[in-house]
Amino acid sequence: MGWVVVVSVLVMTVLSLLRVNVIIAIIIAALSAGLMAGLSVVESIDMLVSGMGGQANTALSYILLGAFAVAISYTGITAILVNYLIRTLTGKKTMMLLAIAGVACLSQNLVPVHIAFIPILIPPLLKLFDEMRMDRRAVAVALTFGLKAPYIMVPAGFGLIFHGILVDGMVQNGSALTKGEAALSMLIPGSGMIVGLLVALFITYRKNRDAVPEAGGTGSIITAPASTKNVTFTKQHLLTIIAIVAALTVQLITENLIAGALTGLILMFLFIAVPFKSGDKVVSDGISMMGTIAFVMLVASGFGTILSETGAVDGLVEVSSGFLGNNKAAIALILLLVGLVVTIGIGSSFGTIPILAALFVPICMAAGFSPMATAVLIGTAGALGDAGSPASDSTLGPTSGLNADGKHNHIWDTCVPTFIHFNIPLILFGWVGSLIL
Template structure:
């Protein structure tokens, strides 16, 4: 059996058995290396020698985590939630259809900003959503629609807009891997190519979100008005934010964005933003270590997985069995590019579902997908679209994904929103089916 196929199959199997993803990646990589005839020391060396690219991205994640926690400590998110809860707090206001659509628009805007402008990732969800559950109940909103809005909006924001987490995915991961692997095949990628290549796949996510809101979960759904729900709404009105904290937070966000755009470094921008918040007294000076550690803990799993995934890809390359696999796959598919694109997308979906992170999927898929796509005759733009979409498929909808976990953390504050039935399955269907279709079209027309 081909060592690359064996390695990926073992990795997926271990992830599905709920083995910790880092252990699954390392174990599968070493097993694949041994199967290819490498000794243990050589396999470990191949793993270690390729950790650098992933480690750089991982450090950025850690710093963003610290910055996100610092922003949360500033009270900005609580203030925003308070204003929304106060705006929709009366029975008269909270029963109008216009209010429902306004809330949906706010969730989309907040999801976009959480990835690109105010890089707090999913931290805004457990702050903003619980105070509004009582309002959702009065509006009879199906919370599955909200889960789809949150998951789809978060996904298409980092897949299309090259700032914040989008800069990490599109530039530091996708572009870096395309240029590294593609150098052997005369394929190079520039930053302006990523949004163009990902536009059609992202429109598939948007289409899925619209189907969820206007068709699948359009009908009213009733929930029990619990004491916990009402308490969450009332607690949101007790937040007080000092003007200095608010000004410092806005300044930190502005400086972080400027540094990101000017120096193309989200790590530096997040670090400077963190320092500004600390110096302004948003949290106690002595609490800096605690804030940083909390942020690091929030992002540690993703950072570690991305780092190890780079080493995993290095072992795949070191086996020397990628080229035979690509050649065999190309011969099997023949000239049927449509079938080839569909298979690549579905395999990417299956892999990402296994460990629930699109950022770590790119370095795993790139060594195989780039030569295979080029061998099948796909253009450079189509190749980028196939790789970027294949890695992103399954992120929204995986039980282990931070996106679906974040949606559940907010919507299940009163115990009436099941993680699998109400978050995982709805987001999997609506975010991924549309993306598969539109990404397939992108591969055929680009």
């Protein structure tokens, strides 16, 4: 059964590279997996739909985060940041890219809006990118780094959730591990992402490159703000910052994105930072901005359900590890590659961890890996494929902003560059980390 995962993921990847819509590509890949596993077309569709609920929490949180981000932008506070970047970093490509990566990092913990900030911040900068002849692939890599590296290395915000899922998955399958040990172990593979970012910015995409009109089709559903005129800091902006802090606090206490986003959104209206009469527009704009991404995540969850429920993932792990004996180096490498294949198909590192933990822990214990080494393997295998997957929010988010004018292709300008620069070093650093801990 293990070949079902490989073939279905290849189907999705090839269709995506041929520029088939990502939702259609995932559905076809899911149906092909079901058929190869012995299900009928109707049974495959039913399992796909039933599995979509697995990411319902994530999808709803993205919608609310989108509305929260729109509400924040309504106050004009994001224009202050945009104007600052334009004023201080025009002509300084490397510094601009590092600043964008830094802002993306903050979206994972300090201002927990995740990818929802991208369609607000990036479109106003596209004209500047073109004037500077900046390679948009470098921007995509910088954004994906900021969306992914913090949750791998920092146990706060989204990282707190990721590390919690990792620890719970290991404990439930008989391997003791603390959150502190998980955070320490994930610093090694996370360091690989830093190397990948530096290679992309200083070597691969350092040269000038003109954006290609209609490279991404007709453009995304996001429309760049019409104006980024100078905005002075006001009481409204102070109240907005208070709402952001409250959203972060609630999210950290409850470890629930929906609760945090809802808190921030409600406070924006209570503080009248956003007028009540604009409530419908804020929410509808949030849905239009994040709805496509949320739906891709739902369909990807259904795909993941077919792969796991039919036993295809179990079969892949058994086939991959069964003939390796006690060769720890070979076992570690194979498990990481299995994680890469599975996560590219499912598109969610957070959703992949519980599946991989149930399969990896018994194998790692039998092979003599320490709990921290096992954590490196599971955490890295889960994170692998998040960058580079057509169905991942870490790639869909950057494309949603960079393709606002139709000049950025999701697969060739986001997925392929992020796959090369992050998955390769993650495999290398994760593999080494699993052998030295």
